[in-house]
Amino acid sequence: MIYARNGEDALSKRIDIVSPGTGNKHWGTTYFGPRSSNKEAPGPQATMSELQANESVVPHFHGVSMFQLFIAGYGTIGNQGKELKPLTVQFKDHHTAYGPIVAGPQGLCFVALRMYTGNSEPVYLSEPGYRDRLKPSKRRNLTSPQVHFSIEPVMQHRAEVAWETLLQGDDGMHAQVVRLGAGMKVQGPEPKAAGGYYVFVGNGDIVHGGEVLPKWSMVVVENSEAGFEIQAGDKGLEALVLQYPRDEA
Structure with missing residues (x-):
C-alpha cells in the first residue's frame, strides 16, 4: 500500500x-x-x-x-x-x-x-x-552530514532533478535527498528492490492523490507497490527519500 x-x-x-x-x-x-x-x-x-x-x-x-x-x-x-x-x-x-x-x-x-x-x-x-x-x-x-535546503525561489526555479546520497548500505538501505523545481516529476526508487521507503517533505510541497501536502508531510511506499512517482507542487520540493533494508520487508 x-x-x-x-x-x-x-x-x-x-x-x-x-x-x-x-x-x-x-x-x-x-x-x-x-x-x-x-x-x-x-x-x-x-x-x-x-x-x-x-x-x-x-x-x-x-x-x-x-x-x-x-x-x-x-x-x-x-x-x-x-x-x-x-x-x-x-x-x-x-x-x-x-x-x-x-x-x-x-x-x-x-x-x-x-x-x-x-x-x-x-x-x-x-x-x-x-x-x-x-x-x-x-x-x-x-x-548523515547536515542537509541544507534551498530558499524558495531557488527551489521553485530548479531546472533539473537532483539526487544526493546521505547514507547507504549493502542491503538496500539508502537515504537520499531529491530536489525538484515547481511541478516537476520523477520516479522514486523501485519499491521491490529493498524494504520500501518514506518520502518526507523537508522543503516545499509534494502532490499525491490530488492533494498538496506541505512541509513535514510524508508518504510511505511499501515494497509490494509497483512504483511511485514523486511530484513537486507549485513551490518545488526538497524531500528525504529513506529506503529500508531488504530484511525489513
Whole structure:
C-alpha cells in the first residue's frame, strides 16, 4: 500500500506526553500507527517528539529498525556530543543502542520513521536485564552530514532533478535527498528492490492523490507497490527519500 499524511494535520493533533525513560514532560505527534507498540500490526509507524529545552533522552534501543530525522531546534547525541543540526538523518538497526540525546536551549524536534509496526517500545540501558532483550543485528548507528535546503525561489526555479546520497548500505538501505523545481516529476526508487521507503517533505510541497501536502508531510511506499512517482507542487520540493533494508520487508 501507499500511505500519506499531511504534516499540518498531524501537528494539529500534537499532545503532551511523558517520557517513559526520564519522566520528563514534552510534546508528541503521531503520523502513522500507535506511538509505541509491543507487537506487530499492519502498516507503518511514524511519530514526532519535541523535547523541552536542555531535556535528555537516556540511552536505549528498539526492536524495529528506523530512520530518525532531526528537523528543528538543536542538540547533541552520544557520549562524544555529536551535533544534531536540522536537518540531520540517522539510521539505526533494530536492537542497536543509541543516546543520550540532549536538546539545546531552544529544544529539539525529531521524527522516528519505521517501515512497519513492531516492537518499538524503548529498552533502556539503565534497566536490569536489558541484555537479555538484545537480538542479532548489524548494529549500525549512522548519522548523515547536515542537509541544507534551498530558499524558495531557488527551489521553485530548479531546472533539473537532483539526487544526493546521505547514507547507504549493502542491503538496500539508502537515504537520499531529491530536489525538484515547481511541478516537476520523477520516479522514486523501485519499491521491490529493498524494504520500501518514506518520502518526507523537508522543503516545499509534494502532490499525491490530488492533494498538496506541505512541509513535514510524508508518504510511505511499501515494497509490494509497483512504483511511485514523486511530484513537486507549485513551490518545488526538497524531500528525504529513506529506503529500508531488504530484511525489513
